[in-house]
Amino acid sequence: MAYEVKCNDKVGRYVVAARDLEAGEEFLEETAAVVGPKHHTPPVCLGCLALVAGDTFCGRCGWLVCGPECADLPVHKDAECAIFASANVKFGPPPEDPTADCPQLECVTPLRLLLSVGSERWSNEVVKMESHSEKRRGGADWEADQVNIVNFLLERCKLTGKYTAEQIHQVCGILAVNAFEARSSVSGGNAVRALYPQLAILSHNCVPNTSHSISSDYKVRVRTTVPVKKGEELFSTYTHTLQPTYARRKHLKLSKYFECQCSRCADPEELGSNLSTIKCPKCEWGWVRAENPLIEASDYKCGKCEFKMSNADTMKAMEIIKNQLDYLDPESVEMREQLIKKYHSFLHPKHAHLTALKHALSQLYGRALDYTFDEMPDLLMERKIELCRHMLQIADIIEPGLSRLRGMILYELHAPLIMLARSLYQQNALTGLALLTRMQEAEKVLAQAVQILSLEDPESMEGQLAAQARFSLQQLQQTITMLPQQIDIVDGDEHIGG
Ligand SMILES: [Zn+2]
Ligand SMILES: [Zn+2]
Ligand SMILES: [Zn+2]
Ligand SMILES: [Zn+2]
Incomplete structure (x- = not known):
């Protein structure tokens, strides 16, 4: 067995690694x-x-x-x-x-x-x-x-x-x-519920070190996302990691009947992800955060000046913004960009509400009507890259390693990297050597996406994306092998060969 069930008075049953586990190692398979x-x-x-x-x-x-x-x-x-x-x-x-x-x-x-x-x-x-x-x-x-x-x-x-x-x-x-x-096993896969007694023993943490996927026969497979040493606890997550602390804790309290005390919840900066941080309206570069995030009614305070916001006022402001997010047209790029402009003077750039907008945009650019890759100018390619990198910085903190979230972001990131590099090279804005370097960077990104998404059930949406990503990776690797023959690289000064 790769894991061991332990028990103490404080949390009841919990699960630790019975030996050193590598990132991506499957340690539990269970039928519902x-x-x-x-x-x-x-x-x-x-x-x-x-x-x-x-x-x-x-x-x-x-x-x-x-x-x-x-x-x-x-x-x-x-x-x-x-x-x-x-x-x-x-x-x-x-x-x-x-x-x-x-x-x-x-x-x-x-x-x-x-x-x-x-x-x-x-x-x-x-x-x-x-x-x-x-x-x-x-x-x-x-x-x-x-x-x-x-x-x-x-x-x-x-x-x-x-x-x-x-x-x-x-x-x-x-x-x-x-x-x-x-997801139900029929096409379309509407939401259903399933009970897994072993998986449920894993305690919750707002920074999980495991990930699970459920296949169409309702079997669950659970794996690590980061290396876990023998004796260290294995955690899953029972809430949405991209939510701010007050929303995660409220959800856990209402639906799971416990108050999360994890290190992310206890830290006003959320371990540097800043998903709950607000800009100070009184001073320059001050950040407003919960005085004690483990207290539900905690007031908010600027870390630089003495400005304070009551809990009620803060929650009211958050609710107003959230309502605007909830009723957005799921396809609208413009409305999301407008809301980012509107709230960026009020929220930390990484605040959960801005991050939700940026997350959606990172997927809409390249796909939405009038914003397919063929239609996008370089400026918007750069925007998509910027949005993916923003998401990656956050995912590196809250769902590090081989998490589905990181796999999906890396997949989104590879295409604009390739397309922007090609376009700039064609405009002579990039040397051949720089083009090669950028292509190799995209290859690294895509290879990581393939590694992560290949851990998912092949029938799932992510699993199907993995197959597509593997194909794209092969093509990219071929392109990279051929590249030096197509461009002469001479001391950084080069021209199209042949
Ligand atoms: Zn039926
Ligand atoms: Zn019947
Ligand atoms: Zn927590
Ligand atoms: Zn201030």
Whole structure:
């Protein structure tokens, strides 16, 4: 075994490396203990979990499926189907809007997990999982679960006597705290949830040193992203690493019921990534940061002058900007550039809100309407390069090593590097030697992207990109081999050969 499960009073169970692990080393492979619809989900087929319009039903139980083939899949037939059928609980009219949440489906995944009670996996692994019942009890989620899941299963599905209310809440808690989002195995891959008892033992950290990918058969593979020495703890992340501290901690508290105390959360500068830093409106070059980021209501203070901002005012300002980001046209380059201009005098250049805009732009340049590579002037190639380098600086801190985030950014970076170099050479703005150097730099970037993305499941979006990146790398390497024959390189003074 490459890892070892340990236990202490402070955090409960956690995982350490049982030997020195290299970056990119897979140390855990696990099948899902349960797969089912997300807690809040639009109508989905209970066989394949694909999104459905809501007008086709299982011939036995009358709940949503794509058709008879999906109705006969064991995941449905051998689980909730028999229970719904024997209790004669029919699926009510689906929501008129097929993208709206369907509360009736909230009971399905908990019921599937309940049906495993007594199995070997339940007793050895699932029952040991954290459910935070004490923290959840009486809260809004608990009350909603009581109505939509507990009462529904006990009364409507006639399961009283088989399960207790406490047991059903435990299962709801286990899923809420531990389930991972996966993609359904059908094309389009809508979000579903899956439970991995071993993976869930890994503690959370806002700077993870592992990465996991879930394949279409819902198997998860977990690997390191950086070298991990024997005895060092292995961490995954339960939140979005590109969010600022206050947003990550709020999400973790609300959905996972704990207050993150990791070194990134404890540092007002977020280890130098500055995703929560604001510009001081009073002095020049002062940065405003939370006085104590581990206190939710902490005020904000400039590190240079004595300027202070209350927590409420800061959160209000952040919310206003975030709302503008949330409603942006997903394709609009111009609106994002405008917002960056608008807020760059108020936020640190690396603040999460500006970084979110820059991250989107780093992908839109070269792809969006009117901004394909063929249409982009050198200036915009330079802009794309600048944006990718910005993202890379942040990723190097918050998701270092062979992380998916870095793999995707490096992939985005290689093409504008090549195209800009070619264009400048054609304009005689670059010597042949400089062209060769730049091509070799792009090769390094692309080779790293290939290394990282090749660790992903070949069927995933990243895995498919890996195949494309490998092909591009071969072509680039050929170009680089041929380059010295096409350009004469003589003491830095050269011209097209032949
Ligand atoms: Zn289906
Ligand atoms: Zn059925
Ligand atoms: Zn943290
Ligand atoms: Zn100041």
